[in-house]
Amino acid sequence: MLTGSCHCGTVKIQVPRKPRSLTSCNCSICRRHGGIFGYYDKSKVKIIAPRGALDRYVWGDKCLALCRCATCGCVTHWEPIGRTGSRMGVNFRNFDPAVIESTRVRRFDGANTWKFLD
Numbered sequence: 001m002l003t004g005s006c007h008c009g010t011v012k013i014q015v016p017r018k019p020r021s022l023t024s025c026n027c028s029i030c031r032r033h034g035g036i037f038g039y040y041d042k043s044k045v046k047i048i049a050p051r052g053a054l055d056r057y058v059w060g061d062k063c064l065a066l067c068r069c070a071t072c073g074c075v076t077h078w079e080p081i082g083r084t085g086s087r088m089g090v091n092f093r094n095f096d097p098a099v100i101e102s103t104r105v106r107r108f109d110g111a112n113t114w115k116f117l118d
């Protein structure tokens with residue numbers, strides 16, 4: 001199991017293992033916050049946060065919510081809204097840097113073609 005946390009430590013994230021690859025995306029939101037995401041079925045991810053500790057940002061077609069710590073502002077994960085699926089994204093910037101260093105980071109063109117660039 002791997003555990004990450006936001007900068008202030010209020011929000012903790014647990015995943016069963018590191019992902020096979022990580023994704024750096026250039027879409028309008030990812031290019032701004034700079035997260036590097038690993039994807040999981042949401043049943044495999046545990047978000048440990050007190051009530052009110054997360055702020056959620058929803059935009060566009062409203063199929064996912066980008067979640068960040070309400071105290072320190074670190075983007076921790078995104079989650080599907082309603083029945084739009086069970087996949088979620090975890091921002092590995094909140095984990096030991098060794099995880100990113102030892103995992104392939106793929107560049108995803110979420111801004112235009114919706115395809116990997118590498």
Ligand SMILES: [Zn+2]
Nearest residue numbers: 006008069072
């Ligand atoms: Zn925090």
